[in-house]
Amino acid sequence: MANTIPTVTLNDGNTIPQLGFGVFQISPADTTEAVRRALDIGYRHIDTAQGYGNEAEVGQGVRAAGLAREEVYLTSKLNNNAHRPADARAAFQASLDALRTDYLDLFLIHWPLPTRHDGDFVSTWKVLEEFKADGRARSIGVSNFQVPHLERLAAETEVVPAVNQIEAHPYLSNDEVRAYGAKNGIVTEAWSPIAQGAVLDDPTITDIAAQLGRTPAQVVLRWHIQRGDVVFPKSVTPTRMAENFQIFDFALDEATMERITRLDRGEDGRTGPHPDTFG
């Protein structure tokens, strides 16, 4: 079986590579080389954010790889301190400038709650609709939105988010939010797909990995892929970057998928901040 990265079609007709490379917690000093190496391995989708402080270096990495802009799918996210419409417009243009590009493939509201109390994600979303309309964002979406946040957008705005990027991994299946997305044409992107390593020592995962002759990370990433979610594991370790890319030449059967899904710990499995309170 060839290791070909599938694409997922979004509700606006655009497509996104189902596997990407995340750059949260990669220092600016290390980002250019990490992105260059990821693209050399074959990744064609990079997930960054204004808050990661490494957008300029992501852009440098793309150029260092010698790839044309349109060969790489680039996502960034609006900082929580820039929800006010004028701030959001300035912050979005700053992202384009830092990346040295005139468009993003995907731009997200990073978290529903603004740092400042006078912002509101509904008015912020209407500004993202402008970026979509003028073509500077090919697709727009949200991140860390819970069902009530998505319901408010549906009631008060025009464009349905193309994606919702949420924490999801075997210890936090986050299936209620995923199900709302599936029903309403919103693709789920699973962040911290290996729970920053926390799921890799789980006996069920190590047992499956041993049976299949794969690594625990490959098994978990493959589980996400077969659930239909988009993932972008982060690593600065070249062998792991290559390992995480090699997940399209095997498959998990239904019983194995179910064994992993049963590891869900609900809210106890959450590793990051809660979207209802973080901002």
Ligand SMILES: NC(=O)C1=CN([C@@H]2O[C@H](COP(=O)(O)OP(=O)(O)OC[C@H]3O[C@@H](n4cnc5c(N)ncnc54)[C@H](OP(=O)(O)O)[C@@H]3O)[C@@H](O)[C@H]2O)C=CC1
């Ligand atoms: N929208 C949001 O709010 C959020 C979005 N994200 C996005 O999701 C991406 C991925 O999530 P992230 O939190 O980085 O965590 P991940 O679940 O991708 O885990 C990254 C950690 O796992 C280690 N690791 C990676 N591959 C392997 C492997 N094959 N074997 C063993 N250990 C491995 C890495 O170590 P090392 O680097 O040392 O190899 C690192 O410590 C982020 O980079 C970001 O793009 C993440 C958090 C929140």
Ligand SMILES: O=C(O)C(=O)[C@@H](O)[C@H](O)C(=O)CO
């Ligand atoms: O990585 C992200 O995209 C995040 O939002 C995280 O930084 C998250 O905000 C966090 O871990 C804060 O402690």
